Amino acid sequence: MSSITSSMPMEDQVGLLDAVDDLYDGVVVEMKDYMDSDIFIPLLRASLSQWKQQGKKGFWIKLPIQLSNLVSPMVQEGFRYHHAEPDYLMLVRWLPNTPDTLPVNATHRVGIGAYVVKDNREVLVVQEKSGGFKGTGLWKLPTGVVNEGEDICKAAIREVKEETGIEAEFLEILAFRQSHQSFFSKSDLFFVCLLRPQSFAIQKQDSEIAAAQWMPIKEYVDQPYNQKHQLFKYVAEICRTKSERDYVGFTAMPMATASGKEIYLYFNNRDFQQTL
């Protein structure tokens, strides 16, 4: 906070919140230490007035959960929620008199299903202890949720290892599906990944997995549930096709970016390479 000088105009007298500019003509305030709302609100109002005058657009405030005392006062000052994580809430107010072009929140969770298949055409399948398939007897591919900041190709390897103890190498995305309203109002992207096992002795995870085994592909595909439900049937038949005939999915290629981040591009690399 800036220091308070009695000769300065009112707004400067109460100081402004510490802020950094963002790339979209906005300002971001990251609150850290506890502050009483009687201290906070005058600072907020002075900052709002100053930054509005300067033509700033989005005014973001990140409040750690320890500062939940400031949520209600901020809402009364015209801020709305943008997103929240377990330990903080991000609030925002659009300052100009033009339509709000603030970016949307994250809309999707991302999951993987791992088709891990041996040279002898046996596929790694599990039965889960909870969730929608509990007690149905369905043998399914190991599945899981991609962690924050995790690559899809690495999540598939991690989930297989965690659930079954099997080490495996990622080869291809065979298919993916998008569905909506899968968790509150959020959507879901689910990637079916082909992996090649590098170990074969199953050690199942006790907390989530009721049973795990290697099963002939035909037996996996022919399960009544998979034959009866269109989406499951397609996924199972795509897996079978991959193992029996010629089916090309998307491989993962790491790309260097200007900022030094490594990101993966997924595409049909066989068709791409063949035609270079």
Add this chain to the structure above:
Amino acid sequence: MSSITSSMPMEDQVGLLDAVDDLYDGVVVEMKDYMDSDIFIPLLRASLSQWKQQGKKGFWIKLPIQLSNLVSPMVQEGFRYHHAEPDYLMLVRWLPNTPDTLPVNATHRVGIGAYVVKDNREVLVVQEKSGGFKGTGLWKLPTGVVNEGEDICKAAIREVKEETGIEAEFLEILAFRQSHQSFFSKSDLFFVCLLRPQSFAIQKQDSEIAAAQWMPIKEYVDQPYNQKHQLFKYVAEICRTKSERDYVGFTAMPMATASGKEIYLYFNNRDFQQTL
């Protein structure tokens, strides 16, 4: 709220919050009307105690932004944030004495880039008024963010229409990339979509688009920026490959689900069909 009867034990005397069970042994309370925290907290404590005894796991409370007065009291009762949207905050508390297995929040935003190409091998390109490429002179594919609840294949059609006025049909996903830390801690999935134009007269959107035109593919691909940056080069070359030679991406097939939702499965349908 349940009615209050003086002969009942204390917990029932103050009543419980209205709740519905979820599929994971949890309870969800959706608050609607304004309530003072002096009324709310006794109800919350009685509900907590009752549901803990019943072996409930996740205790969810959805608070509309009009009830922001209850955020701080709830945090003091051991609730944490789960996620937020502009008009509500979802808080949660894990009741058992076992590790918290609550589902993660949405982790990804989803975007599209549209490769709209005419039979004469001209591609639809734009220059944007703001964002990272403003003023660089780069002609790029129309891009945009997939709305909440929107299918990727439909978002591509919508964005092309909005930005350029061109009507187009979705054909295939040619490639996609995942990147992290793209918006606060969130990740980003970006799908490169092939579309066939059904109209040809460009009417650009004035608010976001500085210029739009049809450009020979070679000219689009050969722009210095696209040649210099690995990710852009790959995407451009995959687009060129698709137009010049044999490259198969993932088509979108609608699937009926048991719940009546229509969801899309994306896969290499040429390879799949050829081998049936």
